[in-house]
Amino acid sequence: MAENLKTKKPTEIAKLAKTPTGISGLDEITYGGLPSGRPTLICGTAGCGKTLFSLEFIVRGALEYNEPGVFMAFEEKAEELATNVASLGFDLKKLEKDKLIRLDYVHVDKNEIAETGEYNLEGLFIRLGYAIDSIGAKRVVLDTIENLFSGLSNQAILRAEIRRLFQWLKEKGVTAVITGERDGQSLTRQGLEEYVSDCVILLDHRVIEQISTRRLRVVKYRGSLHGTNEYPFLIDDDGISVLPVTSLNLDKPVSSERLSSGIPSLDGMLTKGGFFKGSSILVSGTAGTGKTSVAASFANAACSRNEKCLFFAFEESPQQIIRNMKSIGMNLQQHLDKGRLKFYASRPTLYGLEMHLVAIHKAIRKFKPQVVVLDPITNLITVGSVSEVKSMLVRLIDFFQAEQITVMFTALSLNNIVNEQTDEGVSSLVDAWILIRDIESNGERNKGLYIMKSRGMAHSNQVREFVITEKGLELVDVFIGPEGVLTGSARVEQILREKTGTVLQSHALTRKDREILRKRTVLEAKIASLKSEFESAEEELNKVYVEEEIRKSVLNDNRKKITELRRDPLSKKGNSSSE
Amino acid sequence: MEKEYQLRLYIAGKTSRSVSALNNLKKYCEEHLQGQYSIEVIDLLLNPQLAEGDQILAIPTLVKKVPEPVRKIIGDLSNKEKVLVGLDIRQL
Numbered sequence: 190m191a192e193n194l195k196t197k198k199p200t201e202i203a204k205l206a207k208t209p210t211g212i213s214g215l216d217e218i219t220y221g222g223l224p225s226g227r228p229t230l231i232c233g234t235a236g237c238g239k240t241l242f243s244l245e246f247i248v249r250g251a252l253e254y255n256e257p258g259v260f261m262a263f264e265e266k267a268e269e270l271a272t273n274v275a276s277l278g279f280d281l282k283k284l285e286k287d288k289l290i291r292l293d294y295v296h297v298d299k300n301e302i303a304e305t306g307e308y309n310l311e312g313l314f315i316r317l318g319y320a321i322d323s324i325g326a327k328r329v330v331l332d333t334i335e336n337l338f339s340g341l342s343n344q345a346i347l348r349a350e351i352r353r354l355f356q357w358l359k360e361k362g363v364t365a366v367i368t369g370e371r372d373g374q375s376l377t378r379q380g381l382e383e384y385v386s387d388c389v390i391l392l393d394h395r396v397i398e399q400i401s402t403r404r405l406r407v408v409k410y411r412g413s414l415h416g417t418n419e420y421p422f423l424i425d426d427d428g429i430s431v432l433p434v435t436s437l438n439l440d441k442p443v444s445s446e447r448l449s450s451g452i453p454s455l456d457g458m459l460t461k462g463g464f465f466k467g468s469s470i471l472v473s474g475t476a477g478t479g480k481t482s483v484a485a486s487f488a489n490a491a492c493s494r495n496e497k498c499l500f501f502a503f504e505e506s507p508q509q510i511i512r513n514m515k516s517i518g519m520n521l522q523q524h525l526d527k528g529r530l531k532f533y534a535s536r537p538t539l540y541g542l543e544m545h546l547v548a549i550h551k552a553i554r555k556f557k558p559q560v561v562v563l564d565p566i567t568n569l570i571t572v573g574s575v576s577e578v579k580s581m582l583v584r585l586i587d588f589f590q591a592e593q594i595t596v597m598f599t600a601l602s603l604n605n606i607v608n609e610q611t612d613e614g615v616s617s618l619v620d621a622w623i624l625i626r627d628i629e630s631n632g633e634r635n636k637g638l639y640i641m642k643s644r645g646m647a648h649s650n651q652v653r654e655f656v657i658t659e660k661g662l663e664l665v666d667v668f669i670g671p672e673g674v675l676t677g678s679a680r681v682e683q684i685l686r687e688k689t690g691t692v693l694q695s696h697a698l699t700r701k702d703r704e705i706l707r708k709r710t711v712l713e714a715k716i717a718s719l720k721s722e723f724e725s726a727e728e729e730l731n732k733v734y735v736e737e738e739i740r741k742s743v744l745n746d747n748r749k750k751i752t753e754l755r756r757d758p759l760s761k762k763g764n765s766s767s768e
Numbered sequence: 769m770e771k772e773y774q775l776r777l778y779i780a781g782k783t784s785r786s787v788s789a790l791n792n793l794k795k796y797c798e799e800h801l802q803g804q805y806s807i808e809v810i811d812l813l814l815n816p817q818l819a820e821g822d823q824i825l826a827i828p829t830l831v832k833k834v835p836e837p838v839r840k841i842i843g844d845l846s847n848k849e850k851v852l853v854g855l856d857i858r859q860l
Contacts, residue, residue: 296823303854306789306843311780311827312812312819319816341826341842 205412208256208328208364211249212242214431218416219407223388226362227411228355230382232369233392238403238424239368241277242392243330244270245428246366248279250328251289258328259291259320259363263336267292277428288324293317297340304342310350314357321363329358329365335378348381355385376408387411393419402541405431421543423551432547432584443467448560448595451490452483454664455623458640458649464621465645466559467593469586471616473600474625478636479657480599481505483623484562485514485521486662487597491560492524499558500532501549503568507532518660531556537568542581545569550588560595567601586618620644625655628676635677638664654680773797773805773855774834778819780812780827785844789828792845800857832856 207221216222223229223246231239247258262270270292271281284290293316321329334351341347358365367386369377376383376391383389389408394401405422407415422431447463449456456462464470470487472480484500491498502510510532511521524530533552537545553561563585569578582598589596598619616622622641627634638655640648653664654676668675668683675683777793779786790809797805812819812827822831826842832855841854 293820295825297825301838301840303839303841303850304843305841305850305854306846307785308826308828308843309785310825312778312824312829313826315780315812315816315827316819316824319819337825 207413208250209254210246211253212245212429212431213427214420214422215405215429218405218420218431219388219410220414223364223366224411224413225364226359227387228358228365228367228385229388229390230367230369230377230386231390231392232371232376232383234371234394237392237394238422238429239392240265240270240332241274241424242429243332243366243368244274244279245277247290247328247330248274248281248284249428251284256327257289257291257324258330259293259317259324259326260330260332261293261295261317261320262332263295263297264333266294277426291320291324291326293320297336299340299342302340308343308346310337310347310354314354318361321361327363329363330368331365332368333370334367334382335369338379348379351379351381352385383409397541400538400541402543404543421541421547423544423547425551427551430547430551432543432550444593449490449494450483451486451488452662452664454653455638455662458651458653458664459643460647464595464643466595467590468595468620468644469589469618470595470597470621470623471600471619472597472623472625473602473616474636475602475627478625478627479655479662480601480625481510481564482514482517482657482662483625484564484597484599485510485519488530488560488562489514489519489521489524491595492521492527492529495529496559497556498524498530498560498562499553499556500530501552501561501563502532502534503537503563504565505534507534516659517657517662531558542569542577546581546584549585553588553592553594558594561589561597563596563598565599565601567599583618616641628654628674630676631679633677633679637667637676772834773801773832774808775805775855776808776810776822776831776833778810778812778822778824778827778829778831786828788846789830789844792848792851793830796845796848796851800852830854
């Protein structure tokens with residue numbers, strides 16, 4: 190960003206030249222750095238990081254911008270300074286040997302000095318001038334100049350001389366940083382430095398509810414725009430990081446690429462299978478509804494696509510998450526081993542909200558993930574009010590969008606209706622919101638999942654039952670029957686009942702079939718017997734008929750025989766007896 | 769009373785203030801430390817690197833190196849009493 194501004198500079202008319210500090214974030218707030226060739230006052234109470242700030246200005250100038258610097262210390266000896274900042278990886282001794290920086294310890298001891306008559310601080314000027322010239326310094330730090338006031342008693346001379354010193358520094362063309370101790374309401378004890386400095390930066394260290402937060406504010410900056418808010422900053426192994434609180438515009442790039450949620454059936458509820466890349470997704474639900482599982486499955490999917498994922502765990506330790514996810518068939522350890530997945534676990538109460546934000550920023554800048562999971566954001570509320578959490582999340586979402594990082598938040602919603610609209614106040618900010626709800630009926634508790642919103646894509650309006658099995662997460666269509674929406678064992682029971690019904694019905698059908706078959710057999714048997722009856726009747730009739738025929742023919746025969754006998758007397762004997 | 773006073777006077781160019789400081793110093797030394805002192809005048813405009821060694825801030829500064837303890841007196845040395853006290857010549 191600093192480079193951007195630098196390259197832009199020549200097109201503008203003779204604007205204030207700026208010297209980048211190299212302190213991450215500060216150059217963005219000041220739109221390029223401190224005013225070049227002019228004095229800047231860094232003020233704050235004890236322990237707020239003034240010395241470190243100014244020393245980092247010198248060291249970064251020497252290392253990153255090839256601008257040698259003089260550090261004139263009125264408080265700490267050169268050796269003490271070197272030891273104090275060694276923990277940050279600044280090797281002052283080596284830099285001094287390379288003639289990139291020069292440490293000069295100015296010792297002022299009231300007991301050793303007596304004052305008689307008029308004097309000036311030309312000695313200090315000469316010393317400083319000599320130090321500047323010996324290494325060709327472009328940057329100068331005076332830490333803390335007001336120590337002069339404790340060593341010398343003539344205030345009038347000192348004030349005049351310090352005024353002259355500032356002027357002299359300007360003439361020298363060095364970018365100077367002067368530190369000052371804050372006293373009550375005024376920025377410095379002498380009330381002098383802030384007027385002669387062209388830029389004033391106030392450092393602050395506040396403790397609210399036992400949690401300390403460092404903040405920085407640019408109080409004044411002659412001839413330049415600057416961010417006027419209070420910006421949180423963090424001091425850690427890499428020195429100071431300042432966080433630009435709000436991005437001023439909404440001109441973020443957008444992508445229409447889709448990312449799978451890791452749950453195929455959930456992807457199915459969204460058109461074209463997944464969330465937009467660079468969008469923010471909120472998963473909310475009551476306790477124990479499986480929010481972390483959804484988040485872990487999202488992370489798992491990202492890692493399986495060979496993307497990097499950063500998992501911020503505010504509740505569970507990484508080992509715990511890995512173990513728990515193993516039980517539902519997700520192997521996160523392999524991603525961890527390959528360096529695609531990284532956990533960042535911290536207790537929300539570890540530091541203030543702003544610090545979390547800075548820490549999250551830093552972790553992301555370092556790891557450069559494509560997917561980020563925050564689980565859960567609800568816990569952050571323990572260290573800040575709702576509005577603070579909201580403003581933090583706004584900034585976070587802004588940042589994620591700018592970086593084209595897809596983020597999934599999980600949030601615990603309490604069981605009331607008001608909360609449904611205001612889950613940490615982010616529901617209006619996120620692009621997609623998945624809600625997991627308890628469905629309690631028939632003495633059991635089941636989970637229903639639905640998509641509350643998903644910007645820019647058609648999505649299913651149905652409630653699905655969310656089932657966690659050994660093989661992973663699954664969404665099952667709920668059973669909608671005459672008794673309403675059924676889930677869990679009621680759903681299973683209903684399905685079984687239906688199945689029983691079918692079996693019974695088909696059974697009944699076959700019985701009827703057999704009945705018909707049997708009836709048919711019976712009828713057929715009847716038909717056969719009637720037939721045989723008919724045959725026997727017919728036979729009887731036939732018999733009578735034949736007998737009649739036979740009798741007829743026999744009678745005929747007999748008559749013939751009798752007729753013949755009458756005509757033949759010889760043969761009359763036999764026949765006459767029978768007549 | 770065999771104390772040897774080694775005095776250094778730091779100045780920056782021949783300003784009226786440094787000239788009067790040197791004159792004042794010489795006067796006091798002649799009055800009180802005759803034969804027991806040496807004065808070294810260091811012009812920081814010519815030797816700026818010497819400012820660091822004696823922790824010089826103000827000009828003019830008179831440094832009493834020997835005898836111990838080291839004392840510094842800044843200013844044009846116009847107040848004789850203060851200078852003598854500062855140099856441990858006169859006790860308060």
